[in-house]
Amino acid sequence: MGADGVRAGRGAGAKGAGTGGSRAKNGTAKGGTSGPPGKGARGGGDGGGGKPRRPRKRRVLRWSAIVLSVLILGTAGAGYLYYQHLNSNLETDDLNLGDHRAPEPTPNSAGQTPLNILLIGSDARDSKENQKLGGAKETFGGPPLADVQMLLHLSADRSNMSVISMPRDTLLTIPKCTDPDDGKVYPESGPRTMTNESLGRGGPGCTVATWEKLTNIHINHFMMVDFAGVVSMADAIGGVPVCVDKNIHSRTSEGKGSGLKLEKGTTNIKGEQALQWLRTRYGFEGGTDISRAKAQHMYMNSLVRTLRENTGLTSPNRLRKLAENATRALKVDPGIGSPLKLIGLGNELKKVSPERTTMTTMPFEYSGARVVPKPGDAEQLFRLVRDDIALDGKGKRKPAEEKLSDDPAAPDGEIALQVQNGTRTATEPAAGGRASAVAQELAGLGFVKAAPDTSASVTEDRTVIRYPSVDLEGDAQRVAKSLGMPLSSVKKSTDVSGVTLVVGADWREGDKPKKAAKQDDSTPDSADALSGSDKKACMKVDPNFTW
Template identity: 65%
Template sequence: MGRSGVRGERSRPSGRDGSTARAGDLGWDESLYEGPGSGGDTPPGPDGRRPAQGHRHKGPRAKRRGFRILRWAVGTLAVLVLATAGAGYLWYRHLNSNIKTDKLNIGEHKAPAPTPNAAGQTPLNILLIGSDSRNSKENLKLGGSKESVGAAPLADVQMLLHLSADRTNMSVVSMPRDTLAQLPKCTDPKTGKVYEATTTRQMVNTSLGRGGPGCTVATWEEITGIHIDHFMMVDFSGVVSMADAVGGVPVCVDANVYSRNSLGEGSGLKLRKGTTSVKGEQALAWLRTRHGFEDGSDIARAKAQHMYMSSMVRELRKNATFTHPNKLRTLAEKATDALHVDDDLHTVKKLYDLSNELKKPEPDRITMTTMPFVYVGARVAPKANDADALWRLIREDVSLDGKDKDKKKAKDEVSDDPAAPDDKIAVQVSNGTRTATTAAVPGRASQVAQALVAEGFTKSVPDQTQSLAEEKTVLRYPSSDLEGDAQAVAKSLGIPLSSVKKSTDVSGVTLIVGADWKTGNAYPKSGADEDAGKALDKEQTQNGADDSKCMKVEPGYTWS
């Protein structure tokens, strides 16, 4: 092939008919690099005149100019991409710097982490804390008096958000701020100050002033035995800024309401009867209102907070906030600036990943309720049996809407390994009734070992050397040839076969009596078999998809 007659110019590819293909034929429009039609860069022809517009001579200078402009455009685009990426990175770093963090649990004991389900999934438990701190001009302006400045903050809003292991449902349980309980020993991670465990019952909202949110987490784990994975805390100004960024949230009252009495008590909330979209300071007033709702108690306030949260979830699902870049940017800015979280949620990515998990349940699978309680004077305390039943449902990852009971339970798989005669099966029984908040039940291993002997398992012996912490009773065996033996032991005591597990941590059939079996010789029915509805106060329970509810206005707080 001969060389091109133009220096530096290579042969053009040929078209289908053998003719030289033009740039335009290949999809390249050279006119993009030409001037506005003056022909100023086109060399004159033999007659000294430049070609007319539209018939310009595409000589080497025009060609080189096209390549120069192309290189400039590509270079500029690269700079813009890098600049944008740089700005995005800087903004990401800025958002990360907004986030305030603290240690998750600063108590002495930790509740055991839940056992993964058959698919290897575990639930998520997040403690939501609303602080009444007035140690800033913004917070003081939004509530309280100057006398409150410098005082220890109070955890006036406490909600446990439980996301099921399979991510199909969510439970939100409030604990009233004036719940009385003994508070655990906590050590302030910043100052090293030690707050000893209280010997008398105190209001749980004071836990926040005992070293920070990590002590509120420790208090919840002490009361409930529920392992908490994260906490999120927000103060007055944070609520206002977040409410503004999210946009209006519809709430409803059954009469005109004004939360203010002759003594000046109340949030100042003023709404007309019916549904109103609240945001900013009005949203904060709704969340703080006690005087004016129902009986004027903290219980009524929790119900109003549940109503707001349910409505906000529905709004976020249908709102365009997350498809509008500027609104999304504003929300990200406000959220990271408002939130105070545990150390493991220290980046925007961590928060984003968590938010993706939290949005998986549909609103109709979200149940919000308040801890069952009894009045103790003007305060409240957990209602012994009912509160315990609720905490057990959460620990065992049972949905509070009762829909889990509709699922068909997988049948326990019976082993093909034949069991030895009962009196030939050696069983070691260990005491695993110790929890993060309670000591082991004395003599429990001996009691259950004696029950096994009575059932014919005469080689059953208690292990007196150690006290373990096992939330649920479990039977472990080291090899497949002992599976049948382990299942025989389980059947004799009424332990489900799903609790019989192979493990190299044991050398023989080993029964660990868990915290779920503290008394009696027969294994109790699992809390999962309970009707979830029995543990709930229907008056204090709301479904996340129900938009028909209105708060009842307390007599004396209406206006016309």
């Protein structure tokens, strides 16, 4: 089943998750829920029943796994005309629709920076293909939801890759987003809004903005695909091996379930059967979205290994089919809006072996039938990604270099200094009045030109001082020294126009930031990490769904 015809606009088309109505192709940008066991608040993921809503979280891997087929394998056009044809297949959309960007990471000693790519799966059911594959006819024509969200982090040195899945019903604040199509402004949401609603607030760029607001991780690109795109690309790949420990048939007496039917052991699945695997909740042990997420992680890892080994993909015709289906199925940001750019990205990702690939789920805890980031553990996982620390525990953190600037500092009283409140975390609101209070502390130390900047919306785990150009580096270091902060906390950034101190979560009170204790750089157990090299992974089947 191809992705042709899945091109309608927002509210009317699956291609691009129903967000592409007036958006141009080829680089021209436009212009249910997880619950505790037994609380399936949104039954849609496996076929309807109950309140008509879309399938539940974590199809991330269903789509992201397929998306990676393009990235890891790459494709080559058969001449200029064919390349132009592939190029015209791709649709693009704006990268970030919010009014704030997370700061770019500091390059390592070799000048390399990490790559962060948000993979999005839309549940749009506004074409015949997607409606047939997605079920829940009552939802036809409704706004699309970002039911699959996964952040792929490629390390600066390209030695390892980490992936974080976010439950689709995570409760959080969606930032203000402006739809470039019609200029509609969606105001910042309340703190208990499901993350998957971000897609309907202007497009995938709002989902990117939501991730950056929550994690403070700078996202470089996004890729999005829908139901029909999953099936067409899975067909083109030709089969991915998956394993179950018993015969399974995902179907309840009420007709719920994905319909997946497999025999015990390992089976190569493709096309619609692959979509069934990735959507199955009824049948895997536990019957929740957590077990579905595990199945999706297993599928993705298996897909990566399959593509690296080129199993079944040596035929030029099969490669062309994969290229054709992939470019038709994907919506991306302009930064990767051509086959050549996707190939370049794929070549970067190919540098990482399965052994250094780690799949995780954002640590969470239940809040009624929904989930919220788990205090401590979620921020720990986000920090590891921000600091480019491998989640497999094999990388060694290199101590930051303490290098004094060649630029002499101005007298304290002449240093213009902005102070921003970045004390908000994934689990705590910002400490009130911190920018003003710290500005007063600095004035008492002699920095009389320190002033609060209350217009900024930032979050920082640890207090940082940023400066825009080398002629202000000495001034920034002088401020750090006065506060007893290490020089590693002074960073060059184009996100600021002058020396800017961002008060982090480590300085919610008191006259100086807390001294950093030795940090634990291990991946939280609650992230449920799975190595890409684990070939023995096998889904446990609920005995009530065996045959």
